[in-house]
Amino acid sequence: MTDVAWIDAALTSARPQALGALLRYFRNLDTAEEAFQNACLRALKTWPQNGPPRDAAAWLIMVGRNVAIDDIRRGAKQQPLPEDDHAISDLDDAESELAERLDGSHYRDDILRLLFICCHPQLPATQQIALALRIVSGLTVKQIARAFLVSDAAMEQRITRAKAAVAKANVPFETPGAPERSERLAAVAAMLYLIFNEGYSASGESIDLRAPLCEEAIRLGRLLLKLFPAEPEIMGLAALMLLQYARSAARFDANGALVLLDDQDRTLWNGKMIAEGLALIDKAMRHRRTGAYQIQAAIAALHARAAKPEDTDWAQIELLYGSLEILQPSPVITLNRSVAVSKVRGPEAALEMIAPLAAKLSNYFHFFGVQGAYLMQLGRNDEARESFNRAIALANTSAEADHIRMHLDRLMLESKPPNSSRKRKTGETLSAPSPLAGEGRGGG
Amino acid sequence: MLYAILCYHDEAVVGGWSKDEDDAVMAKLAVVHGKLAQQGRLGPVARLLPTTAATTLRKDEPSVVLDGPFAETKEQLLGFYVVEAENLDGALEIAQDLGRANPGGAYEIRPIGVFHGAFQP
Numbered sequence: 161m162t163d164v165a166w167i168d169a170a171l172t173s174a175r176p177q178a179l180g181a182l183l184r185y186f187r188n189l190d191t192a193e194e195a196f197q198n199a200c201l202r203a204l205k206t207w208p209q210n211g212p213p214r215d216a217a218a219w220l221i222m223v224g225r226n227v228a229i230d231d232i233r234r235g236a237k238q239q240p241l242p243e244d245d246h247a248i249s250d251l252d253d254a255e256s257e258l259a260e261r262l263d264g265s266h267y268r269d270d271i272l273r274l275l276f277i278c279c280h281p282q283l284p285a286t287q288q289i290a291l292a293l294r295i296v297s298g299l300t301v302k303q304i305a306r307a308f309l310v311s312d313a314a315m316e317q318r319i320t321r322a323k324a325a326v327a328k329a330n331v332p333f334e335t336p337g338a339p340e341r342s343e344r345l346a347a348v349a350a351m352l353y354l355i356f357n358e359g360y361s362a363s364g365e366s367i368d369l370r371a372p373l374c375e376e377a378i379r380l381g382r383l384l385l386k387l388f389p390a391e392p393e394i395m396g397l398a399a400l401m402l403l404q405y406a407r408s409a410a411r412f413d414a415n416g417a418l419v420l421l422d423d424q425d426r427t428l429w430n431g432k433m434i435a436e437g438l439a440l441i442d443k444a445m446r447h448r449r450t451g452a453y454q455i456q457a458a459i460a461a462l463h464a465r466a467a468k469p470e471d472t473d474w475a476q477i478e479l480l481y482g483s484l485e486i487l488q489p490s491p492v493i494t495l496n497r498s499v500a501v502s503k504v505r506g507p508e509a510a511l512e513m514i515a516p517l518a519a520k521l522s523n524y525f526h527f528f529g530v531q532g533a534y535l536m537q538l539g540r541n542d543e544a545r546e547s548f549n550r551a552i553a554l555a556n557t558s559a560e561a562d563h564i565r566m567h568l569d570r571l572m573l574e575s576k577p578p579n580s581s582r583k584r585k586t587g588e589t590l591s592a593p594s595p596l597a598g599e600g601r602g603g604g
Numbered sequence: 605m606l607y608a609i610l611c612y613h614d615e616a617v618v619g620g621w622s623k624d625e626d627d628a629v630m631a632k633l634a635v636v637h638g639k640l641a642q643q644g645r646l647g648p649v650a651r652l653l654p655t656t657a658a659t660t661l662r663k664d665e666p667s668v669v670l671d672g673p674f675a676e677t678k679e680q681l682l683g684f685y686v687v688e689a690e691n692l693d694g695a696l697e698i699a700q701d702l703g704r705a706n707p708g709g710a711y712e713i714r715p716i717g718v719f720h721g722a723f724q725p
Contacts, residue, residue, distance in 0.1 A: 169617055169620065173614075173616045173617070173620075379616075379619075379620065382619065382654065382656055385656040386655075386656060386672075389656070389670075389671040389672035390670070390671040390672070395671075398656065430623065432626075432717055432718075435653060435715065435717045436653050436654060436657055436717070439653050439657040439692070439715040440656070440657055442691050442692045442715075443657065443659060443671065443692055446669075446692060446693065
């Protein structure tokens with residue numbers, strides 16, 4: 161790695177800790193960001209000559225704080241002083257001492273607070289994500305705008321508004337108590353999963369632009385796990401993201417069309433991420449404190465463990481969706497469970513199960529996609545076609561619509577005279593056209 | 605004499621490698637491994653999963669299982685085992701067994717991501 165690339169990586173990795181501590185000192189996000197920015201500029205100037213400091217975050221906190229305090233003093237005296245670098249000269253001695261004082265528990269609350277201010281309940285999800293990517297991850301407005309497919313100006317405005325809302329929110333800076341800490345942790349976990357899904361739900365040309373969102377969510381998830389090593393839901397969240405993202409190379413074909421779990425080339429799955437995800441869910445289960453992320457990760461783990469689709473333990477998946485339904489009752493989760501039911505007990509049972517959901521999910525693409533697939537498996541082709549047409553009308557992305565069209569095409573071929581060579585063999589089952597059963601969105 | 609070569613790096617940096625970068629490093633290492641293996645001088649090689657996947661067994665009386673890696677600095681690394689187990693519970697059971705035979709200190713149990721060597725489970 162070149163100097164600049166190394167420094168860049170070090171600054172990115174130190175950012176949450178350094179900015180979190182500066183926010184605690186200055187209690188003002190703009191001042192903290194400016195202080196961090198100034199510290200980074202000095203790092204770029206001095207690190208290539210002096211070599212990297214032993215503890216990059218401690219260095220940045222110290223320098224950022226000194227520079228900002230100097231600035232404030234100067235502002236108070238109303239007389240600008242010449243630029244001086246003296247603040248850095250005695251840093252080497254002070255650095256180790258500072259690092260000692262900034263113990264792990266302090267860091268933990270600083271980083272959690274930094275993430276938590278982005279989860280302000282009045283901010284819509286997209287603003288929470290944009291703010292977190294800007295503040296915590298340090299992505300530029302331009303990078304974030306690209307991922308969200310909006311103009312730089314629109315994103316700038318969105319982030320400015322979000323920051324104003326956060327400034328008014330008055331998040332307390334005292335060390336949080338245990339219940340408050342766990343509340344913050346849950347909100348932050350939910351936001352990380354939002355960031356992940358923002359990347360994971362991308363399709364078509366935006367896949368490459370949005371994949372970094374998944375990677376960033378995983379990076380922050382690992383960071384959270386280091387800060388809270390004994391929280392099973394954080395293990396579950398990290399496992400869930402790793403197990404889902406491990407499949408990313410197999411999820412779309414060369415034309416950008418969605419490839420269902422059953423049809424994916426499993427050799428393209430990322431074995432390293434799967435191993436890490438499985439190890440984490442294994443660890444989480446030992447705590448015997450169940451939670452939605454753990455259950456969803458356990459479902460994803462059952463898919464990851466199956467070398468071939470037919471090896472999938474659908475009975476266990478059905479049970480897990482059942483537990484998830486109890487924890488978070490939602491028609492979407494019932495719909496997901498029906499996919500497992502269709503594998504275990506057949507499409508008729510699954511169809512019966514989703515019938516009561518029709519009213520609640522009348523605007524939900526996946527409901528009609530799944531319903532159409534069950535009907536098709538039962539040979540009720542006219543009804544299947546009707547469901548698929550409704551699904552296409554409700555599709556959120558062109559990839560979703562294309563996928564349903566593929567099923568319609570198959571139905572068309574089937575309705576040709578029986579001597580048609582493309583006729584589906586009896587006994588061959590079609591998979592449900594949905595991203596369900598471990599393909600995310602389990603939370604509903 | 606047999607030597608253990610223990611690998612240290614910043615896992616945030618290594619964990620941040622793209623698949624291509626990671627594959628490139630592994631391919632370069634495979635060349636060196638191949639050379640050593642041909643000379644009959646390569647024992648087992650293991651790549652560990654990140655420290656977030658680690659569990660620590662403190663071999664005090666009674667023993668305590670803690671999430672996360674072994675974080676103390678007053679003890680030193682004195683040896684290691686590679687064992688096969690169904691899951692973490694199985695690995696911990698083995699560690700407890702070993703711990704009863706040799707109390708004091710700690711075992712860090714870390715899943716292995718990649719393993720090459722003469723290991724026949």
